[in-house]
Amino acid sequence: MRDPTSFLGEEYRQLVKDDLDWRLRVLQGPSAPWCEIDGKRVLMFCSNNYLGLSNHPKMKEAAHRAIDTHGVGSGSVRPIAGTMDLHMELERRLARFKHAEASLVYQTGFAANAGLIPQLAGEGDLIISDELNHGSIIDGVRLSRAERAVYRHADVSDLERVLAKAEEHVPTYRRILVITDGVFSMDGDIAPLDRISVVAAQHGAMVYVDDAHGEGVLGPGGRGIVAHFGLGRDRVQVEMGTFSKAWGVVGGHISGSTDLIKFAYNKSRTWLLSGSHPPPVAAACLAAIDVLESEPEHVERLWTHTRRFKKEMRDLGFDIGRSETPITPVIVGESSRAQKLSLRLFELGVFALPIVYPMVAKDKARIRTIMNAALTPEDVTMAIAAFQKAGRELSLI
Numbered sequence: 001m002r003d004p005t006s007f008l009g010e011e012y013r014q015l016v017k018d019d020l021d022w023r024l025r026v027l028q029g030p031s032a033p034w035c036e037i038d039g040k041r042v043l044m045f046c047s048n049n050y051l052g053l054s055n056h057p058k059m060k061e062a063a064h065r066a067i068d069t070h071g072v073g074s075g076s077v078r079p080i081a082g083t084m085d086l087h088m089e090l091e092r093r094l095a096r097f098k099h100a101e102a103s104l105v106y107q108t109g110f111a112a113n114a115g116l117i118p119q120l121a122g123e124g125d126l127i128i129s130d131e132l133n134h135g136s137i138i139d140g141v142r143l144s145r146a147e148r149a150v151y152r153h154a155d156v157s158d159l160e161r162v163l164a165k166a167e168e169h170v171p172t173y174r175r176i177l178v179i180t181d182g183v184f185s186m187d188g189d190i191a192p193l194d195r196i197s198v199v200a201a202q203h204g205a206m207v208y209v210d211d212a213h214g215e216g217v218l219g220p221g222g223r224g225i226v227a228h229f230g231l232g233r234d235r236v237q238v239e240m241g242t243f244s245k246a247w248g249v250v251g252g253h254i255s256g257s258t259d260l261i262k263f264a265y266n267k268s269r270t271w272l273l274s275g276s277h278p279p280p281v282a283a284a285c286l287a288a289i290d291v292l293e294s295e296p297e298h299v300e301r302l303w304t305h306t307r308r309f310k311k312e313m314r315d316l317g318f319d320i321g322r323s324e325t326p327i328t329p330v331i332v333g334e335s336s337r338a339q340k341l342s343l344r345l346f347e348l349g350v351f352a353l354p355i356v357y358p359m360v361a362k363d364k365a366r367i368r369t370i371m372n373a374a375l376t377p378e379d380v381t382m383a384i385a386a387f388q389k390a391g392r393e394l395s396l397i
Contacts, residue, residue: 048244052374103255112270113139123146163178175206181211193231212240301373
């Protein structure tokens with residue numbers, strides 16, 4: 001009799017054969033510019049920890065203090081017995097930071113998209129999504145019973161075409177929701193949210209932006225893409241984000257109107273049915289807001305390193321695509337070439353992982369580098385030298 005689970009090993013072995021498998025490396029200690037991975041001291045060059053806050057002393061102190069005052073867990077989901085004063089204070093501070101009426105904290109950014117999108121649009125509605133949106137958005141859309149349409153990546157003219165066609169639909173859609181990433185995580189380009197919001201408003205559509213990679217990076221003080229473009233809350237109805245990247249902790253959140261937040265915490269099942277953040281996590285997120293508001297040098301240094309790295313990599317002849325942010329892809333083509341480049345960089349002391357299909361197209365495999373404000377100029381020099389050496393050895397430049 002055939003083993004009903006045989007497909008598991010078969011599919012995994014095929015992934016290995018095609019150089020499409022994830023080969024996990026283990027971080028032994030904090031996420032810091034220089035860290036120990038699999039027993040080797042290397043330069044961290046692919047973490048989402050943009051501002052280096054995950055090891056910031058103020059945030060560690062806040063987490064320790066919260067354990068002493070509130071323990072290590074809430075003991076419940078938020079709507080029953082799991083809402084602590086720390087959670088409420090975090091949401092108040094976050095809303096103020098975002099210049100929004102209100103905010104709501106989710107367990108993860110993925111949970112925010114998976115839990116909220118299906119509630120905003122359902123049967124009789126239409127969701128219009130950028131073709132390169134994050135997988136969590138795609139899953140959130142799939143969970144919805146709404147009809148779906150896709151527009152070409154960052155192409156506002158194509159979005160306008162889809163919206164115009166939607167107006168001809170019979171029966172008329174109850175609601176239309178336009179969803180886009182703020183910063184696209186594989187290419188590092190920025191959504192034209194200013195123009196998207198204008199076109200959406202002309203057709204009576206809501207706008208939902210996933211700004212996971214824009215927070216702490218774009219806008220005054222790292223407030224994100226809505227602030228970057230100076231948009232009002234009447235232009236972008238839902239701003240979603242995450243604490244797991246530039247904030248250096250973990251968790252998702254949304255910001256917008258008071259009505260949006262009340263709607264979400266009554267309707268969004270990922271929020272309703274998941275345990276709330278442990279007190280040290282909530283406290284560390286609060287401390288991250290303090291750091292962003294009082295220490296602007298982190299964002300400034302991030303961009304100084306980013307501009308230099310992009311220029312020198314282009315000058316060396318690397319293909320870094322259309323990136324406009326601290327995400328800088330080094331595009332090499334075949335998956336096997338990306339795997340080899342990553343391995344050689346690790347040997348040279350730089351940790352930067354390959355990104356392969358299905359995260360990107362089969363002929364667009366890459367090393368995705370992410371700049372970190374905690375790096376020194378000397379660190380950046382060392383990373384560029386490693387790319388130069390490995391790139392020449394592998395005939396990439």
